[in-house]
Amino acid sequence: MANPLPEEQEIYERIKKENIIIHPLIWELINHHIRNELHMINLIIGSTVLDGEILSEEDAGKVLKHSKAIQEFLDELFKATDKE
Amino acid sequence: MLKKKIKLLVLDDERDICEYVKALFRKKGFTVFSALSGNEAIRKIKKIKPDIALLDIYLKKGLDGLEALKKIREISPLCRCVMVTWDNAASKIEEAKAMGAVSYLVKPLTITELLRVVYRAVSGIRKRGK
Numbered sequence: 165m166a167n168p169l170p171e172e173q174e175i176y177e178r179i180k181k182e183n184i185i186i187h188p189l190i191w192e193l194i195n196h197h198i199r200n201e202l203h204m205i206n207l208i209i210g211s212t213v214l215d216g217e218i219l220s221e222e223d224a225g226k227v228l229k230h231s232k233a234i235q236e237f238l239d240e241l242f243k244a245t246d247k248e
Numbered sequence: 249m250l251k252k253k254i255k256l257l258v259l260d261d262e263r264d265i266c267e268y269v270k271a272l273f274r275k276k277g278f279t280v281f282s283a284l285s286g287n288e289a290i291r292k293i294k295k296i297k298p299d300i301a302l303l304d305i306y307l308k309k310g311l312d313g314l315e316a317l318k319k320i321r322e323i324s325p326l327c328r329c330v331m332v333t334w335d336n337a338a339s340k341i342e343e344a345k346a347m348g349a350v351s352y353l354v355k356p357l358t359i360t361e362l363l364r365v366v367y368r369a370v371s372g373i374r375k376r377g378k
Contacts, residue, residue, distance in 0.1 A: 210359030
């Protein structure tokens, strides 16, 4: 997990207190893209770790592909939701 | 290793997911088949009669995973179906379980979780066989 922001706990408290929500359509996109890509990364790395093997170049390339897909999805979502 | 080879079918429209799941369970002694669509899964289930099916819910074309689950329950009622999806909505989980899914896993999951649930299904099959 990335290091928490200096006031991250306060941010969560504020979200709860002010009832700040994410539109269900956005949740659907986040869940679909992020969960699927992470699942794929887990399968690739998990299989390698389970067998005590070293990650092959091909598998490393696949992990990078799925990581890039997360980045591209977040960029797309940002573009679609940024109204400034 | 398993005493009798258990037949497992994985349904997911992501080819890579099918390939990694197939490789994982083949190493554990299962006979594994995959399908990239619900329709392909139904065709294979009629022919293979798998013991366990891992079903993604949201598929690009044809039947979705829940529709496939319904058909599998008709064709091969003894097949233990495990749903594997990103959708963590309680209503979807209830719907799948009411339709006969033995487990509902939310992506992303670890290999350990996947193995644990599949071995639990295997254990159910063994008990049934006694």
